[in-house]
Amino acid sequence: MSRSSARARPGQDRASLYAEITDKIIAELEAGRLPWVQPWGASATGAAIGMPKNAATGRRYSGINVLILWGAVIERGYAGQAWLTFRQALAVGGNIRKGERGTTVVYADRFIPEAERERADRDGDEPSAIPFLKRFTVFNTDQCEGLPDTIASTAPPVPEGLILPQADALIRTSGADIRIGGDRAFYSVIGDFIQVPPPQAYFEPVNWHRTALHELGHNAEIRIMPHLLGRARLAV
Known part of the structure; x- marks a missing residue:
């Protein structure tokens, strides 16, 4: 593989992920x-109104992930809006039921490479951050078993x-x-x-x-x- 093609891959993967998420949202709307x-x-539903959250941390999902997880709840008929990664389910004492299919969400952030920090120090400039988009898989608590009562969605x-x-x-x-x-x-x-x-x-x-x-x-x-x-x- 050439060095130029290796450099192009992160951007190609990011564009592919954007296209995948966009297609998914359009399908939900249609x-x-x-x-x-x-x-x-x-109060009686055990979940924030309309807002999906991470069952382990209590943190609400934001941005495009809200639409992705709403669509999954509606399509598959889950009772709640709480989600866990595979490792989080194990960490709280439960597990994902065999055969369950997860939902892909994304995490967006920026980072500054060490070489860019060194360049900025030499030139007296502000370092330029590089945006990145990472995908990961979450499971609704309805897809799990063995969860504590405080997490399980019943x-x-x-x-x-x-x-x-x-x-x-x-x-x-x-x-x-x-x-x-x-x-x-x-x-x-x-x-x-x-x-x-x-x-x-x-x-x-x-x-x-x-x-x-x-x-x-x-x-x-x-x-x-x-x-x-x-x-x-x-x-x-």
């Missing part, structure tokens, strides 16, 4: 995976008697795959399931029903007009 108005709070149980009988009957007999947990409400066209936060998270109990029925309407639209499903899949 699939219609967008947040809806949110009539619930964060949806709170639904209180008995909270759901109105008529609405409850309609939701139960709809035949839709309704998953309770997390801190976002949506209907996944690709996965054909509905996700809603637990009833305890809502400011008004009736809003749980409104949200579930709202998402059920999206589900019914696909069942009544199944050609829309094929169109949505082609867009991904």
Whole structure:
């Protein structure tokens, strides 16, 4: 391999990573995976509203990683917004379940090579920093096992008697795959399931029903007009 081609590789890898992330975000937008108005709070969901975070450090992800992790939660139906690297899962006493597929996120920063520092010292200039972009893989806590209770993402149980009988009957007999947990409400066209936060998270109990029925309407639209499903899949 020539020295010139070796020098070109970091830039090529960075451009490839930018293109990969851009394509992923465009696919999420074309699939219609967008947040809806949110009539619930964060305390009962165990996660910050709409913001993914690292389960080991508590630090929130930022920038393009927010969109990447939102998309993964919606597409795969995870109950929470907490994530771990493979090593972090082991460090807290758990592990990643066999066969689970991670999500690629990126870390951007700058560094100053030692040669550049020496040049700047000689010339009396400010050293020039070189930007870099690094990819790494994270796993949602739903993909892990053996995690401490303080880290594991488990949806709170639904209180008995909270759901109105008529609405409850309609939701139960709809035949839709309704998953309770997390801190976002949506209907996944690709996965054909509905996700809603637990009833305890809502400011008004009736809003749980409104949200579930709202998402059920999206589900019914696909069942009544199944050609829309094929169109949505082609867009991904």
